[in-house]
Amino acid sequence: MLFDAHAATLSPNEQFVLDLVIVTVAVASLIFTDNKFNSKKPGLIFTILVVLAISGRLLLNPIPNVQPVTFLVIMVGIYFGISYSIAFATIVTLSSNVILEHGIWSNYQIIGWASVGILAALLRNQFIQNEKLNITNLAIFAAFSGFLFDWIVSLSILHNVDTSFFLIYLLNGFFFDLLHVVGNVVFVAWFANPLSELMNRHTDLTTPKAVPELASN
Template sequence: MLDAHAIVLSPLETLVLNLSLLAIVAWSMWKAESSLDSGSSLTVLALMALFAVTGRVLLEPLPNVQPVTVIVLLVGIHYGATKSIGVATLVAIVSNLVLGHGLWTFYQALGWALIGVTGALLSQSLRIGEKISVPRVATLSFIAAFLFDWVVSISVLHSIPLESLPVYIMVGLPFDLAHGVGNVAFAAWLSEPLSEIMSRHSPKREVVVAPVKSST
């Protein structure tokens, strides 16, 4: 709950407020991107990371529903493994400055990095021609939710014996499901617009320079 100068907001009110803030962030970033020069891939990566961090923090009222997994996957598809690992690690660290930093930050970074690398490795399979395949990205992002959550669950081995891990993972299955379904929703809504932005600034894009005609 958010305490705003003696006004205590309910969880639903907090969620509505946070969604409004996220919409403002998304709109301002979209406008900022449209004024960027083509090929500003690092700036776009920074915008993606910032949107992922903001989304994760503001969507905290929804259990395990956040856009980071899908964004890291898309970064892997468009910009490759190395940059997706960078974004994954950055997002985990910065968002945990708000949500709580600890040993789990390493495992979260590792989990998202693995998803980014998977996106990079499967980038050709996740496209139909040059168009991103939303159903394929959605399917992979659903699976990625479980992969990420189970990687993070490994961190509990610092506290419990290995034989208890299956029970620990079983207890988390409803949250894994929420993460997976949330990812499908983010993939359905974000894959195409974010792919368009990232491909517009992709360092891999093909630039054809035609001779400049003289006006005189």
Template sequence: MLGAHDVELGMTGTLIVNVAIFALLITGLWRFERRLESGQILVGLALIAVIGITGRIILEPLPNISPVTILLLLAGAHYGIRHGLLLATVIVVCSNLILGHGIWTLYQIVAWSLVACAGAYLSTWLIDSDGKLNINRLIVVGFASGFAFDWFVSLSVLHTQPISYLAPYLVQGFVYDLVHAIGNLAFAAWLGVPISDMLKRHYSFKLEATNNVPHAF
């Protein structure tokens, strides 16, 4: 008699199951967070870390798609640079314990830290004075950040290849980078508002950026 563990799902089935698991995780964490007392910054940080780490691992079969870029943009916008750097480091180091470490780990930490810094700098452009997230602006920044992140991490190839190799390497990986950017659009539309609202419930200080970026969108 065959048990459930003997069933082979195939690539498509595995992806569907993984996405479903991630969606259930998000729903469960959101419902759990709603029961917690507001104003606890560590709660917001911990939840973002859990979502980022598990999201990278569970969605690993999907090429270059993860919620981390959008999460760190929002974390930087709400909690500032220091907390964004901490989250970027924790998410990358912990998830790479499963996905694999290498020189790219350092580049991923720095790249996602810069994403968090961008979120902090653009905080008053992404989030208005009432704490409401502008989802269209998050989508624009998330899309651009997908390319910026991948291009920065691609610099790691220069440890083993000459600099002349970089340009064709970036061109060859354009579609891969585009997938990351498009994935960020989906995560921004799906998670942007609920994650922003969750983070807003767990901080009691002003947004870090002091000047609004010109309203281009």
């Protein structure tokens, strides 16, 4: 007797849990097998992070405003710098929106995530201290970034409504902003340390030290 394996179905919650497990296993596999790569060039890891961001955003789409992109662009900004974070924001947004739907908001999403990545790069010294990742500072910034990104994207409604409606729109969306904030903090707690170790092997965060001038006689 033949069985149609493809006829099996899962509830949305079961499918979500399964997808989450798959993503977790994929990330864990990446982290534990990356010891084979010693190159300081971030191209390979950057590409993998882009794929993880796109797939994670699509898999978590059923949960309103919870996705790993904000957390990942912060990490890209910290470890790979401004240029990579802008590229990351652009590629992830345009690629995932092919499935999720494009619109004027896509431009604001790129600006929002790029802004988060740029700020993370500029504030790198607040996150990397004594060659270790400061999880507390990272979590605070990730929470702030949830609001920052959402508010930047919300500017897209001004193409259709009067500015007087903008504050009301932000207040109505505050609960969804909180979901983004909580999601970011959870991603920091869950993935920040192992991902930091992975990315640190593919970049050089050493900063040039100031050389004191010799006193003239």
